[in-house]
Amino acid sequence: MSEDSLRSVVVGRTGTGHFVATNTRGGTIRFGTASDGGPNTDFTPVELLLAAIGGCTAADVDVATSRHAEPDEFSVTVTGDKISDELGNRMTDLVVTFRVAFPDGEGAERARAILPRAVGASHDRLCTVSRTIETGTPVTTAIEHA
Template sequence: MSEPNVVKTYGVEVERLAQTHYRATNPAGASLEFGAGEGLLSPVELLLAAVAGCTAVDVDVVTSRRGEPSTFRITAEGDRVNEAGASRLSDVRLAFDVAFPDTPEGRQAQAMVGRLVQVSHDKDCTVSRTVERPTNVTFKV
């Protein structure tokens, strides 16, 4: 198997706003607050949102060319497990609730959803493919 080619580098900067309250900002200036507290998404929930959001974008880009969805929701869940004192997520599950109007264009878009979800999983979604494969994570202080 050949080595993968780096085609783009992604990055965010995380800044502490208060105890357990943070803001992630990308180079374009878009930001999202998260942390451990009331009204904030936790880092684990952000990971689940990223997995769901990646496939959401893949499906939405193609289907919305045919018609505007009447429903577009993805529920993402994962089980926190403990392995020898270390925790991680296991068995991440996505449930898609995507529907289009009963028009020729809507029916065409609806018929594509299952295949697009599969292609996203197998090829296009960087996030879920990263989660499913061993990925090096390094920390530098």
């Protein structure tokens, strides 16, 4: 691995079922799996996966379309079914749905025209997150003793 290709985050436990991920630039995101009885608005790890898929492809499509016109609306919804079967716990039937609207005008017409191509390019080769899932990249685990 090279300095240019390596990506990493550190996940630290902040309490029972509660964690914070920190990137190399110092950014953080809190998430969790447990509720202490009160309302829990933290993202779950599965929701973070869905957000990563949506965020990755949204960024690709936004770069391609917004150079022509600023959208009036731009949202990406990612859905899927969490199942448990002989392969273990996993997500199936992942669907990424774009809702994009541009104002009237020549630039907007170009943006609308390239939207399907931009979505396709993101899905087929650009979005690292969904490409990693679709190619089935193995995950290795290791234990370091403190």
